[in-house]
Amino acid sequence: MSQQEDDQTFTAAVRKWLLELPRYYKRAILVLTDTVMLSVIVWIAMSLRYQTYYWPDKIPEGLLFAAAPLITVATFAWFGLYRLVTRFIGYRGSVRIFACVALSVLIWALVVFMTGQHGIPRTVIITYGVFGAIMVTASRQAAGLLLKSVGIRIPKLPLDIERKPVLIYGAGQLGSELLEALRRVSDREPVGFIDNAKDMWGQYVGGVKVYRPEKIGHVIERAEVREILLAVPETKRRERRQIMSELENYPVAVKVMPSMEEIATGKVGITDVRPLEVEDLLGRDPVPPNLELLARSIRGKSILVTGAGGSVGSELVRQILKQHPARLVLFDISEAALYEIEMEMREAVSEFPEGTRPDIVSVLGSVLDDLVVRDTIKRFSVETIYHAAAYKHVPIVEQNASVGLLNNTFGCAVIAEAARDLGVERFVLISTDKAVNPTNVMGASKRLAELVLQAHASETEEGTVFTMVRFGNVLDSSGSVVRLFRKQIKAGGPITVTHPEIIRYFMSIPEAAELVIQAGAMATGGEVFVLDMGDPIKIDDLARLMIRLAGLDLKTEDTPYGDIEITYTGLRPGEKLYEELLLGANTRGTEHPRIMRSDEPYLPGDDLWRELDTLSDAMRRRDIEAIQGVLLQTVDGYRCVRDNEDAEAGSEKAVFTPISRTVH
Numbered sequence: 257m258s259q260q261e262d263d264q265t266f267t268a269a270v271r272k273w274l275l276e277l278p279r280y281y282k283r284a285i286l287v288l289t290d291t292v293m294l295s296v297i298v299w300i301a302m303s304l305r306y307q308t309y310y311w312p313d314k315i316p317e318g319l320l321f322a323a324a325p326l327i328t329v330a331t332f333a334w335f336g337l338y339r340l341v342t343r344f345i346g347y348r349g350s351v352r353i354f355a356c357v358a359l360s361v362l363i364w365a366l367v368v369f370m371t372g373q374h375g376i377p378r379t380v381i382i383t384y385g386v387f388g389a390i391m392v393t394a395s396r397q398a399a400g401l402l403l404k405s406v407g408i409r410i411p412k413l414p415l416d417i418e419r420k421p422v423l424i425y426g427a428g429q430l431g432s433e434l435l436e437a438l439r440r441v442s443d444r445e446p447v448g449f450i451d452n453a454k455d456m457w458g459q460y461v462g463g464v465k466v467y468r469p470e471k472i473g474h475v476i477e478r479a480e481v482r483e484i485l486l487a488v489p490e491t492k493r494r495e496r497r498q499i500m501s502e503l504e505n506y507p508v509a510v511k512v513m514p515s516m517e518e519i520a521t522g523k524v525g526i527t528d529v530r531p532l533e534v535e536d537l538l539g540r541d542p543v544p545p546n547l548e549l550l551a552r553s554i555r556g557k558s559i560l561v562t563g564a565g566g567s568v569g570s571e572l573v574r575q576i577l578k579q580h581p582a583r584l585v586l587f588d589i590s591e592a593a594l595y596e597i598e599m600e601m602r603e604a605v606s607e608f609p610e611g612t613r614p615d616i617v618s619v620l621g622s623v624l625d626d627l628v629v630r631d632t633i634k635r636f637s638v639e640t641i642y643h644a645a646a647y648k649h650v651p652i653v654e655q656n657a658s659v660g661l662l663n664n665t666f667g668c669a670v671i672a673e674a675a676r677d678l679g680v681e682r683f684v685l686i687s688t689d690k691a692v693n694p695t696n697v698m699g700a701s702k703r704l705a706e707l708v709l710q711a712h713a714s715e716t717e718e719g720t721v722f723t724m725v726r727f728g729n730v731l732d733s734s735g736s737v738v739r740l741f742r743k744q745i746k747a748g749g750p751i752t753v754t755h756p757e758i759i760r761y762f763m764s765i766p767e768a769a770e771l772v773i774q775a776g777a778m779a780t781g782g783e784v785f786v787l788d789m790g791d792p793i794k795i796d797d798l799a800r801l802m803i804r805l806a807g808l809d810l811k812t813e814d815t816p817y818g819d820i821e822i823t824y825t826g827l828r829p830g831e832k833l834y835e836e837l838l839l840g841a842n843t844r845g846t847e848h849p850r851i852m853r854s855d856e857p858y859l860p861g862d863d864l865w866r867e868l869d870t871l872s873d874a875m876r877r878r879d880i881e882a883i884q885g886v887l888l889q890t891v892d893g894y895r896c897v898r899d900n901e902d903a904e905a906g907s908e909k910a911v912f913t914p915i916s917r918t919v920h
Contacts, residue, residue, distance in 0.1 A: 283559075290329050293395065297391060298325065305383075321376070324821070326362075328388060330360075331363070336355050353396065358385060361382075378590075420444055421479045422438075422444045422484065423481050423484045424485050425450045425488065428467045431451075431703045435461065447475065448466070449466040450484075472503070481803060485512070486512040505758055506683060545774060553682050554640065554773065555579050557581055559585065559641075560640070561587065562644055563645030564587055565594050567765060568686055568769065569644035574769070582615065583614055594620055619632050624662065624666065639822065640683075641680055647663050650696045658878060660701050665704040668708055672708055673712075680752055681721065683723070687725060687726040689727065690702065692726075695895050699894075703892070703894075708868075709854075710858035715861050722778030723775075723784075725783050725785045727772075729761060737795060744820075748809070749820035751802075751823070755795075759794050760793060778851070778853075787852075788850040857892060867889065870886050884896045
């Protein structure tokens, strides 16, 4: 390690230690530092005046000498200088330092002259004041540079512009940078900070006071605040949700800063605040990825992603590209979707250094086309497959059962068999929580796809590693309830919710894709990986939150003059009140805290292939009863729900004796 790297490590350690100290310890350090520094300054001033190393000869002279730094430190404390957050002290804090030093010098001078001077020359008093102010200010600025990262350069705004009062929620580094930016390039005037950290209450950041959350109503009313700017990192979604619940009853608009990544890349400025969206609040705080797992099955390899143009598939492609594969094969049946993701990938690859750019290949085709699938795997020497291609909309698949089963189950079977025969190293299926005890054809089709992979894994001790990753809803995917609600709000309502008690798990698409890659890298064959989805969210609460975020009021019997009404339409065919993620109890943790491994029952290959042949024959005949019979016979927990009453009651319409299953 070089000397420069050692210095950087030491500086980072000192910064971390100082930031983690309790507030009172930090104040004690400042008081001690100021006392020592000011004592040295007055000693230097006396030594320069007498042209020798000064030492007081008499007690009165020594007391007056010591009084100078003590009076200055006491003045700092009286005027709240030690309550300012050092790393965010700003120019207003510097002005306050000069004013306090000037006042303390005046007090010291009065004491000196009233007690008979006792060897303290007037020039020393002046010298002490000038150098004391300079050195204290310089020490604060140096401490600020140590304790915070370099700020963002912001052009200045004319001072005569009319500004509207706002509150900033979050008095940390983001809040401080936002404060300085708003003062220079915005028509907003911050009148206070709100922060949950107790040690910040009553402090001043850049000359603006930090209030406890309980004071929000008082500050809003006193300063006529109509807007609150959220300066909380985007990774802290749980904290953002808590803040929104606190602000729910106040007549203010809540806006959020852009992400630091957007600011750093120059896409937006720090003052380009935007309305808070539901995606900013749902999901949960991300966990840093295991970089070794991300790269294990990708770096330097030829990767195939089916359904590459879809919501999850396209994000998988983006995450895979970051791990520098040798080749990335985009496979999709939709020409338009394939074109979009290919153009995005080619633009991203152009940013790579010469010689490190992976090949980007687009293949237009269906996973049901065995010839195209096999040709693609052989021609591009595919080593890892992520199978994301699927029909996933429950009501549509329910009405088109044969097509849904053909694509989701038999399409997976086609590509899995090709992967096994052609020696692909790893095959990862993107599955769903709807595959657990399914009440709809879509869920059953995905569970059958899982069974296909489990059967292959049980028959293959060496060769292709087959695995599957199961998770719930992802935010802002095609057909997402968030998109539907946003469209309904824009149209003036009503918002349609199927049931007031229905709940769902939500995860951001980037987090889901990242976890899928890491889970797939841990596979040894046949296991089901389940992603920790966090806490479930009531869809009814989600609808109310989106109405609030749109700046509108909910219309109810008690509030007939509201803007948007919520209507309950009843559960759709095959829809559950809640989703499950596990079939059995054979679940254990992995090296990643949000990925669990589950060994679940499966059908032996011969039994499964026989059932699939029966299912295929029923599909060709469009015999819905026969299709349902095979699903009931084959898929653990499957219930053929005929209507909404059955869905809510959880009743079963038919009982079949399942054929034997083995725990893998």
